Amino acid sequence: xxxxxxxxxxxxxxxxxxxxxxxxxxxxxxxxxxxxxxxxxxxxxxxxxxxxxxxxxxxxxxxxxxxxxxxxxxxxxxxxxxxxxxxxxxxxxxxxxxxxxxxxxxxxxxxxxxxxxxxxxxxxxxxxxxxxxxxxxxxxxxxxxxxxxxxxxxxxxxxxxxxxxxxxxxxxxxxxxxxxxxxxxxxxxxxxxxxxxxxxxxxxxxxxxxxxxxxxxxxxxxxxxxxxxxxxxxxxxxxxxxxxxxxxxxxxxxxxxxxxxxxxxxxxxxxxxxxxxxxxxxxxxxxxxxxxxxxxxx
Numbered sequence: 001x002x003x004x005x006x007x008x009x010x011x012x013x014x015x016x017x018x019x020x021x022x023x024x025x026x027x028x029x030x031x032x033x034x035x036x037x038x039x040x041x042x043x044x045x046x047x048x049x050x051x052x053x054x055x056x057x058x059x060x061x062x063x064x065x066x067x068x069x070x071x072x073x074x075x076x077x078x079x080x081x082x083x084x085x086x087x088x089x090x091x092x093x094x095x096x097x098x099x100x101x102x103x104x105x106x107x108x109x110x111x112x113x114x115x116x117x118x119x120x121x122x123x124x125x126x127x128x129x130x131x132x133x134x135x136x137x138x139x140x141x142x143x144x145x146x147x148x149x150x151x152x153x154x155x156x157x158x159x160x161x162x163x164x165x166x167x168x169x170x171x172x173x174x175x176x177x178x179x180x181x182x183x184x185x186x187x188x189x190x191x192x193x194x195x196x197x198x199x200x201x202x203x204x205x206x207x208x209x210x211x212x213x214x215x216x217x218x219x220x221x222x223x224x225x226x227x228x229x230x231x232x233x234x235x236x237x238x239x240x241x242x243x244x245x246x247x248x249x250x251x252x253x254x255x256x257x258x259x260x261x262x263x264x265x266x267x268x269x270x271x272x273x274x275x276x277x278x279x280x281x282x283x284x285x286x287x288x289x290x291x292x293x294x295x296x297x298x
Contacts, residue, residue, distance in 0.1 A: 030058065030062060031055060031058050031061070031062070034055075034061065034062050034065055035047050035055070037065070037069070038051060038065060039160055040158050040159055040160065041069060041072050041158055042072065042126065042129050042130070042133070043125075043126075043157070043158065043159065043160055043161060043164075044122065044125075044126040044129075044160065044164065045122070045160050045164040045165060045166075045167040046126075046167065046194075048126070048130040048133075048134065048194065049189075049190070049191040049194070049271070050130065050134045050137075050268060050271035050272075050275070051130075051133070051134070051137070053190075053267045053268070053271065054137060054264060054267070054268060057256060057260055057263075057264050059251055059254040059255060059256040060141065060246075060251060060256050060260070060261070060264055063246050063247070063250075063251060064136075064137045064140050064141070064246065065137075067140060067242075067243075067244045067245065067246060068133060068136045068137060068140070068244055070241070070242040071136070071148075071240040071241060071242050071244065072133075072156070073153035073154070073155070073156055073240075073241065074153045074154070074156065075149075075151075075153060075239050075240050075241060076129075076132060076240060077156065078239075079132055079232075079233075079236040079237075079239065079240075080125075080128040080129045080131075080132060081128075082232065082236070083128040083131060083132075083229055083232055083233070083236075083279055084124060084125075084128045084279070084282075084283065086228065086229060086232060087128070087225070087229060087279050087280050087282070087283035088283045088286070088287065088291075090221070090224075090225040090228065090280065090283075091225075091280065091283045091284050091287060092287070094216075094219075094221035094222075094225070095216045095219070095221065095222075095284070096212070097212075097284055097287035097288055098212065098288060099287075099288065099289070099290050100205065100208050100209070100288045100289060101113055101116075101117075101289060101290055103208065104116070104204065104205055104208070107204050108202060108204070108205070112202060115166075116199065116202060116205050116289055117289045117290060117292040118163055118164070118167075118292070119167065119195075119198040119199060119289075120195070120198075120199075120282075120285045120286045120288070120289040120292065121286060121289075121292045121293075121294065122164050122167060122198065123194050123195035123198050123282045123285060123286070124195075124282045124283060124285070124286035124294070125294065126194065126282075127193075127194055127195065127275070127278050127279045127281075127282040128279050128282070130194070130275065130278075131229070131233055131275035131276060131278070131279050132233055132236065132237065134268065134271050134272050134275050135233050135234070135237060135272055135275070136237060136244050137268055138265070138268040138269060138271075138272040139237070139244065140244055140245070140246050141246075141261060141264045141265045141268055142265055143246075143248070145243060145244070145245040146237050146238070146240070146243060146244040146245070147238070147243050148240060148241055148242045148243035148244070149238075149239060149240065149241050150241065151241045152241065153241055167198065172197075172200040172201070173200070173201065173203050175203035175207075176199075176200040176201075176203045176206050179196070179203075179206055179207065179210050180192040180196060180197065180200060180206075182210075183196050183210070186214075186217060187274050187277060187278070188270060188273070188274060189270060189271065189274050193274075193277075193278045193281050193282075194278060194282070195209075195278070195281050195282045195285040196209070196210070196281070196285075199285070208288075209284075209285055209288055212284070212288065213281060213284055213285075216284075217277070222277075222280065225276075225280050226276040226277050226280060227276075229276035229279055229280065230276045233275075233276070
């Protein structure tokens with residue numbers, strides 16, 4: 001089951017239909033190919049909800065990804081790794097991050113605990129990458145040009161790792177839904193954060209993580225951490241090699257009008273604002289499941 005079909009329909013974001021959207025006539029096969037390319041390039045078993053929201057406007061979505069994709073290289077991975085490291089350091093320095101595995105082993109099988117560790121590792125890897133991509137896409141829809149350094153970089157590894165292939169967003173068990181709904185409201189998003197969505201199939205684990213996460217989200221340390229990560233991305237995109245700039249005349253010719261651009265900007269603004277908090281959440285969750293080895297996947 002692919003991630004886009006497995007989303008709980010209550011969480012799907014459908015932007016307000018204030019304007020005609022003839023770009024929806026684009027073939028669905030093209031969208032499917034772009035989604036698959038994003039999964040393979042970012043090496044994740046799902047599509048981040050922010051990118052799924054942008055996919056409601058296929059002309060923009062395909063053009064934006066075409067502009068962003070060349071930057072998924074060595075400098076991109078260095079930036080994502082720096083975000084992960086900073087997020088972990090901030091969590092360790094300012095808040096307790098208990099290892100939940102001993103408690104959960106009395107309630108879940110060894111296989112389930114292993115899958116929880118893999119889910120935490122996948123979210124920790126993916127969320128920092130998504131933070132950078134969402135910011136680039138948001139800058140693009142605002143007509144802000146990211147100039148690029150002009151440096152050429154060798155290709156990087158592609159493909160969803162085997163250990164992630166079982167992961168998908170399945171309909172959540174009833175005990176998890178209240179937490180996910182509360183989390184979506186606290187993060188001011190139409191979807192719960194990815195690290196929590198991946199835990200939803202194990203309500204007891206999700207509840208334990210949420211009980212540690214919820215109190216710290218309102219602290220000054222958390223806010224400072226969010227601001228620090230956002231500044232890192234703002235500066236970090238200037239280190240990427242290729243310019244990101246859309247051809248607006250061509251997009252208008254495909255039916256993506258100014259009203260559509262404003263709608264997408266509003267949607268991506270909410271996600272861009274939340275992404276640093278989600279990166280911190282992923283770091284806390286990773287630590288809560290024993291900081292499983294990242295290896296060379298980053």
